[in-house]
Every structure is written in C-alpha cells, then in structure tokens.
Amino acid sequence: MAADPLSLIRAQGRVPRHVAVIMDGNGRWASGRGLPRHAGHWEGMKAVREAVEGACEAGVEILTLFAFSTENWKRPQSEIDALMQLLGAYAESEHEELAGHGVEVRVLGEVSRLDSAARAAVELMENATRGGAVLRLNLMVSYGGREEIVRAVRRLAEQVRRRRLDPEAIGEDTVERMLFTHGLPDPDLLVRTSGELRISNFLLWQLAYTEFHVAPVLWPDFRREDLFAAILDYQRRERRFGRVSTR
Numbered sequence: 001m002a003a004d005p006l007s008l009i010r011a012q013g014r015v016p017r018h019v020a021v022i023m024d025g026n027g028r029w030a031s032g033r034g035l036p037r038h039a040g041h042w043e044g045m046k047a048v049r050e051a052v053e054g055a056c057e058a059g060v061e062i063l064t065l066f067a068f069s070t071e072n073w074k075r076p077q078s079e080i081d082a083l084m085q086l087l088g089a090y091a092e093s094e095h096e097e098l099a100g101h102g103v104e105v106r107v108l109g110e111v112s113r114l115d116s117a118a119r120a121a122v123e124l125m126e127n128a129t130r131g132g133a134v135l136r137l138n139l140m141v142s143y144g145g146r147e148e149i150v151r152a153v154r155r156l157a158e159q160v161r162r163r164r165l166d167p168e169a170i171g172e173d174t175v176e177r178m179l180f181t182h183g184l185p186d187p188d189l190l191v192r193t194s195g196e197l198r199i200s201n202f203l204l205w206q207l208a209y210t211e212f213h214v215a216p217v218l219w220p221d222f223r224r225e226d227l228f229a230a231i232l233d234y235q236r237r238e239r240r241f242g243r244v245s246t247r
C-alpha cells in the first residue's frame with residue numbers, strides 16, 4: 001500500500017518553513033457553474049481552511065496567502081464589497097478556531113485602505129490569535145509587491161533626509177526591515193493554483209530564490225492533499241541559491 005503523503009513528507013524531513021500561495025481561479029470556478037463571481041470567493045474560503053489545516057499538519061511554520069491585491073481595487077465595486085464581507089465573515093467564523101489551533105494571524109498590506117468593517121475584522125482576528133505558536137498565517141490584503149518596494153524606498157529616503165541613515169549603509173537587510181514581511185524568512189515554496197504561470201505582483205522581493213509549484217486545480221477545489229503534493233514536489237528539488245550543485 002502506498003504511504004500517505006504526510007508520512008512521506010515527514011520521512012523526507014525537509015518541510016518548507018514558509019509557504020506562500022496565490023489563490024487563483026475563484027471567478028472561473030463560479031462562471032463554470034453559472035454562478036456569480038462572488039460565489040467562487042465564498043467557496044474559496046473553504047479552501048483557505050483546508051490550506052491552513054494542511055499547513056499545520058505538515059509542520060509548515062508560516063503560510064502567506066494572497067487574498068486581495070492592490071490591482072483588485074480596480075474590480076467592480078460589487079466584487080470588492082463581496083471580498084471585504086468575506087474577510088469579515090472569515091474573521092467572525094474562524095477566529096476562535098484559529099486561536100485554538102495556535103494559528104497567529106497577521107493581515108499585511110495597505111490596511112488603511114480597507115473600510116471600517118473590514119478593519120474591525122482584521123483587528124478581531126489579530127487580537128484573538130496573538131501569540132499562536134503553531135502557524136503564522138499572513139493574509140496579504142490590499143497588497144502589491146511593487147508598492148511594497150516603493151513604500152520601503154520612501155521610508156528609507158525619509159530616514160536619509162533626516163540624516164538618520166547613511167546611504168552607504170543601505171543593504172539588503174536594511175530594505176528587508178521596511179517590508180511588510182520584515183523579520184520573516186523568505187518563502188521556500190510558492191504555490192499558484194489554476195495552472196497560471198505568473199507572479200502577479202506578489203512578494204517580488206521575497207520570492208528571489210523561492211521554488212514554484214503550479215497546481216492545476218482552481219482555488220475553490222484546492223484541498224490539503226494539493227498542498228501536500230506541492231510540498232512533496234518541493235522536497236524533490238535541489239535548491240542552489242545561484243551556487244553549483246552539491247549533490
């Protein structure tokens with residue numbers, strides 16, 4: 001009998017510490033069923049639960065989900081409203097369970113652009129789950145990779161202007177400290193669903209040496225087994241970080 005994927009992951013021993021996910025295909029999932037796009041986003045919330053539980057089971061330490069991009073603000077207002085409501089519903093229905101499982105949630109991005117109800121949802125989730133030590137769950141909301149780098153440059157320039165920073169002293173670590181993800185290791189593995197081969201302005205700085213895995217399923221159909229398959233795929237890779245093979 002074939003070993004179950006979790007046993008294989010554990011036997012291999014090299015579990016990615018940080019997994020990032022581009023959750024793509026909600027709209028196609030819905031239109032394929034003759035449903036409005038927001039139905040796909042609601043179904044996508046179930047897949048978020050699967051990904052979080054699967055990450056805990058596999059021993060992943062950090063899970064970073066792309067929930068709403070800077071570009072998503074250009075979608076029809078009705079879809080934006082649905083996604084904001086979804087954030088509220090997720091916070092309301094999941095915060096106790098997340099806290100119970102030791103999941104610490106952080107919402108990262110230009111959170112000030114959210115409406116007051118969505119900001120309250122963020123506060124609820126972050127406060128209820130503070131100190132969770134099993135999994136750090138980053139929900140990237142109103143997030144864009146280029147905007148994050150521009151924001152970092154602006155903050156560094158301001159420090160130089162105030163003569164608190166010498167331009168010569170700026171290095172990769174200085175820039176990293178200005179990112180939303182500061183203090184976290186870069187993702188080891190990026191999973192993108194729906195078969196698309198794009199980075200879509202996600203974590204442009206942090207993905208420099210990340211391994212990519214593209215899953216063919218649309219996000220609402222994503223199950224923990226798909227995460228396990230991505231991790232097993234990652235475990236077969238040789239990471240060289242620009243150096244030569246040591247195998």
Ligand code: FPP
Nearest residue numbers: 023024025026027028044045067086087090
């Ligand atoms: C991309 O699919 C998905 C989004 C823009 C939203 C992602 C949000 C969720 C999965 C809900 C998660 C909720 C919480 C609270 C974390 P798309 O709409 O671009 O799909 P398409 O490419 O098929 O049109």
